[in-house]
Amino acid sequence: MVTDSPDDVRDLVVVGASLAGLRAVEAARRTGYDGRITLVGAEPHLPYDRPPLSKAFLDEGRAPEAPPFRTEEHLREELGVDLLLGTPATGLDATDRVLEAGDREVGYDRLVVATGAAARMLPGTEGVAGVHALRTVDDAIAVRAALDAGARTVVIGAGFIGSEVASGARKRGLPVTIVEGLDVPLTRSVGPEAGQVCADLHRANGADLRLGTGVREVLVTDGRAVGVLLDDGTQLDAELVVAGIGVVPSTGWLRDSGIGLHERDGALLCDATLATSLPGVYGAGDVAHWPNPLFDGQLMRLEHWTNAAEHGAAAASNALDRSGGVPVSSVPYFWSDWYGHRIQFVGVPQADEVVVLADEPYLALYRRGDRVVGALTIDRPTQIMKLRRLISQRTSWPEARTFAEGLPALRAPQPAG
Amino acid sequence: MRLAIDYDKCTGLGLCEAEAPDVFEVQADGTLLCLDENPSEALRAEVESACASCPTEALRIIED
Numbered sequence: 001m002v003t004d005s006p007d008d009v010r011d012l013v014v015v016g017a018s019l020a021g022l023r024a025v026e027a028a029r030r031t032g033y034d035g036r037i038t039l040v041g042a043e044p045h046l047p048y049d050r051p052p053l054s055k056a057f058l059d060e061g062r063a064p065e066a067p068p069f070r071t072e073e074h075l076r077e078e079l080g081v082d083l084l085l086g087t088p089a090t091g092l093d094a095t096d097r098v099l100e101a102g103d104r105e106v107g108y109d110r111l112v113v114a115t116g117a118a119a120r121m122l123p124g125t126e127g128v129a130g131v132h133a134l135r136t137v138d139d140a141i142a143v144r145a146a147l148d149a150g151a152r153t154v155v156i157g158a159g160f161i162g163s164e165v166a167s168g169a170r171k172r173g174l175p176v177t178i179v180e181g182l183d184v185p186l187t188r189s190v191g192p193e194a195g196q197v198c199a200d201l202h203r204a205n206g207a208d209l210r211l212g213t214g215v216r217e218v219l220v221t222d223g224r225a226v227g228v229l230l231d232d233g234t235q236l237d238a239e240l241v242v243a244g245i246g247v248v249p250s251t252g253w254l255r256d257s258g259i260g261l262h263e264r265d266g267a268l269l270c271d272a273t274l275a276t277s278l279p280g281v282y283g284a285g286d287v288a289h290w291p292n293p294l295f296d297g298q299l300m301r302l303e304h305w306t307n308a309a310e311h312g313a314a315a316a317s318n319a320l321d322r323s324g325g326v327p328v329s330s331v332p333y334f335w336s337d338w339y340g341h342r343i344q345f346v347g348v349p350q351a352d353e354v355v356v357l358a359d360e361p362y363l364a365l366y367r368r369g370d371r372v373v374g375a376l377t378i379d380r381p382t383q384i385m386k387l388r389r390l391i392s393q394r395t396s397w398p399e400a401r402t403f404a405e406g407l408p409a410l411r412a413p414q415p416a417g
Numbered sequence: 418m419r420l421a422i423d424y425d426k427c428t429g430l431g432l433c434e435a436e437a438p439d440v441f442e443v444q445a446d447g448t449l450l451c452l453d454e455n456p457s458e459a460l461r462a463e464v465e466s467a468c469a470s471c472p473t474e475a476l477r478i479i480e481d
Contacts, residue, residue, distance in 0.1 A: 342447065
């Protein structure tokens with residue numbers, strides 16, 4: 001039976017079995033919802049944590065571990081979840097409220113879509129040994145094995161994932177070249193000023209950073225990568241090629257559903273409560289644009305751990321809320337670990353002005369209009385959350401600057417490894 | 418309530434500090450300092466949020 005009253009909801013379906021999906025399930029039970037929950041996932045694995053895959057997982061030595069967040073027993077028994085793993089969603093019938101997953105049909109009263117995004121691959125490299133993205137645990141196992149074999153590594157794309165892979169390879173003493181099409185990396189994520197500082201971290205740690213250069217082709221011999229040919233004719237020898245060139249929101253299965261999708265990237269268009277354009281359907285995590293009230297309703301789609309966690313919980317709570325749910329307001333936060341340094345960013349990078357308050361260790365504040373909207377630190381872990389609070393409290397720019405300028409300078413730690 | 422903190426799991430990401438700044442503070446070296454190991458009931462909502470938000474699941478509440 002199709003129902004619009006939360007009191008009558010008996011079937012909650014969560015599609016996407018990663019962090020956002022898990023948090024959705026947990027939040028649903030926390031609200032006291034005692035109906036059926038089905039968790040549908042494309043990967044065969046139980047929900048697991050992705051950030052370590054491009055960090056500790058690549059370290060030399062002990063065998064890598066990627067334990068699931070929760071055991072199957074916990075999910076089934078404690079949380080009462082029906083698991084449908086290794087079962088990618090293939091379609092949605094919004095009229096009859098049925099999720100299609102291959103030959104399975106799962107009816108829902110409420111649906112949380114948390115299918116995330118898929119790593120973009122280099123055209124023409126499908127099935128080529130030695131060429132990988134890094135999104136899933138299976139990707140990470142393959143990259144790690146190549147590093148174990150001492151691969152010369154070319155990373156394509158100087159974003160956060162690519163940079164962490166480069167850092168992992170350098171930590172093992174392996175030669176790494178990073179190829180980036182932009183003249184300054186990470187401009188979209190942190191702006192050009194901080195992007196420059198991040199570029200310097202690569203150079204200081206022996207990675208060969210080639211900026212403003214595209215890849216013409218990956219060179220393949222006997223089905224295996226042997227190198228990369230750049231646009232400028234340079235040839236780089238490599239046994240491992242890692243593509244960190246962004247992601248594509250996983251919404252292909254929704255194309256015929258009538259759901260509202262963003263015209264640029266095809267991700268879900270949600271409102272402030274994470275409701276999509278279809279009744280009873282909510283979005284969460286990497287797959288969802290939503291207008292963030294904290295930044296005057298700026299439409300955002302974030303690929304951050306914290307966002308997936310917050311969205312997952314909020315989407316399920318709102319889906320089950322009889323008053324229609326509450327707007328999701330948050331200060332974006334992400335971190336990245338390179339060469340023993342911790343980069344942390346809070347807020348949004350689109351700014352009228354970026355002021356660098358300290359170089360060593362780095363601290364920059366981002367201004368939009370008359371308020372502080374972002375902060376980036378390197379190796380200032382005790383300060384980043386205090387800066388985040390300024391943003392969540394919509395602190396004025398002069399006040400934020402005064403606060404930040406009063407922070408202790410700290411001493412730059414020695415890079416590890 | 419009491420707090421059980423697994424310092425081996427903690428990587429100092431600071432989400433607990435964001436949720437409950439009177440109870441948790443990441444130090445300059447990235448380690449976590451617990452400012453109040455027996456937080457009062459008035460702080461329960463914050464502390465529960467902090468424990469739930471930890472990316473490494475290093476925090477747990479033990480009921481007295």
